[in-house]
Amino acid sequence: MINVGFYYKVRPGHEKEFEETFYKVDSFLKSFKGFKKAVLYRRVDLSNEYMIYTEWEDLDSFRRFTTSREYQDTTTYGKTILEGRPFHRVLHEINDD
Secondary structure, three states, rough: OOOEEEEEEEEOOOOOHHHHHHHHHHHHHHOOOOEEEEEEEEEOOOOEEEEEEEEEHHHHHHHHHOOOOOHHHHHHOOOOOOOOOOEEEEEEOOOOO
8 A cells, every 4th residue: 555645735715626626536536446545634824735645555556546637637727726836745555574
């Protein structure tokens, strides 16, 4: 399993729109092979900054998602409500097998 954190800074006034978009994408992901879960976090001190924490069966599943039309559509749309470029971090779980 791997975990991926997506980090976003949303333009002021678009926070609710960003959150609604997250829930739409989460609904799509629930049917995506290899996806396990996603959780949206919002900073308390900077209410326009977010992290989306995701869990995937493996790196290949995550990579398939990032090449999907839905991901591309979301990132294109995101450019209209985000400040700067978002980034993500992939964390690998170490198996002791």
